[in-house]
Amino acid sequence: MSNNKAMTNQTKKEYPKPYGYTSDIAVFTIVTEEKEPYKPPKMSLKLMLIQRAMVNAEGEKNSEAGKWALPGGFVHPNESAFEAAKRELEEETGVKDIHLKHYGVYDEPGRDDRGWVITNAHYAIVPEDSLIKRKANDDAARVELFKIDEIFSLPLAFDHEIIIRDAIKEIKKDLLQTTIAQKFLPSQFTYSELQAVLLTVTDDAAIKSDQAFARKIRMLPFIEEVDGKTTTRTSKKPTKLYRFVEMNVMKPIYTARY
């Protein structure tokens, strides 16, 4: 705000106010598909969706009943949308200190039939087990984890299709361009575990190749070897463990390698 003209207009004209202000959260987890002993994991990126009830508390037919939607809710006036997302996520999953990122605003007129409702979209990364717990807590609403390629054959509520598409784009970008992959991993991990996470969103040959990736990981400035410690959880041969180092990574594309 705060253009002079807009300001003076506003104080007399009283522009219409939005009807509602909400927060939605795309809750992602990476599930380990096959985990046999001494095997590197096969992982798969999944999104949590909630099926809307057929009727509301008054027994009236719910809008968008039966369709799948992102968890979320109204922002309280004493909090920001980000705080609301954090609160709602905690109510849903019982997990605190979760990686949460705002990635978009959806305010197209007509996107919600209840009126002018603005929503802030966030994505969250949660460990698989906290979602399983949640599911047990609340069997009233149907909660499911879906693989990325299953989602768009479901009936989705409101404009959640586009919100979910954007969430997927965002998390894929962030997984490859930032160090958030660590949020899906134990604090100490093997090269093949990091590789499995990255392979959920990329086909890049340099990441696919085991040897190439095992070599590469040691020269990444934001990853360091955990001295001496090994694990056998991914192979029979004891394997080196790595950890992320706190660091801001920012390589210009103009100096990258192609």
Add this chain to the structure above:
Amino acid sequence: MSNNKAMTNQTKKEYPKPYGYTSDIAVFTIVTEEKEPYKPPKMSLKLMLIQRAMVNAEGEKNSEAGKWALPGGFVHPNESAFEAAKRELEEETGVKDIHLKHYGVYDEPGRDDRGWVITNAHYAIVPEDSLIKRKANDDAARVELFKIDEIFSLPLAFDHEIIIRDAIKEIKKDLLQTTIAQKFLPSQFTYSELQAVLLTVTDDAAIKSDQAFARKIRMLPFIEEVDGKTTTRTSKKPTKLYRFVEMNVMKPIYTARY
């Protein structure tokens, strides 16, 4: 939105509605500081700010009077915040088809003394000359272009300090990580012109070095040589011209060079 519980709560409880919904725009331009014939340009990134009037149309003292602020205004109910930003920018500068990007939402309770006002922040990239034109059009409000390092010694209105800090961070990131640098350049440009744009936001040795950059530009997949054409606007020796190629760039940091 659309958690079942939140939904039913809301339809009876009528959560408080925001008082206002606004759009702010951080308008950036890159001005050519010295331009002698046959010289590569020295460029500098600047941000447009508006000084708030002392009194409003009713003659009352304006809130945050005299302080510097981003242009912006209230979102109309028949448009999105992005459209509002586009409209307001056009009203300000008279320029259409401008690069505009949403980068943040500011909704902390108490950020605006008029009440619960949510603002969407965008940044825009406009050619230098359109801002000069605008300045001439409207001498009622003081409009100035400031260098990045001058901004934070100014008195800034509302929470615009943090909004501007984020804008600068965002545009710096985008300049180095995407191909938006082209928005500051003519459609055909020399290596030293692109270099000058990038040097407004980075010190990277590989970009600073003339020879290194001149070589590098030819192997960037998203830039191609304009065959045969040359210009002498940056040197006495005729210089090759380049253009951007439409392309999605996305190199994982895990395969970058360090």
Add this chain to the structure above:
DNA sequence: AAAATAGTGTCTCTGAGACATTATGCA
């Protein structure tokens, strides 16, 4: 011994970076 994953040795090739040199055309 067989199987499976981790990790290294080695070779080739590309490109980064540094430095020197050449090319061009104005003043």
Add this chain to the structure above:
DNA sequence: TGCATAATGTCTCAGAGACACTATTTT
């Protein structure tokens, strides 16, 4: 001629990528 900018030649070095091979441990 002198100068400034553009562009190339050349050398060295690091690392990518491919392939083969070794290492470790379980069954």
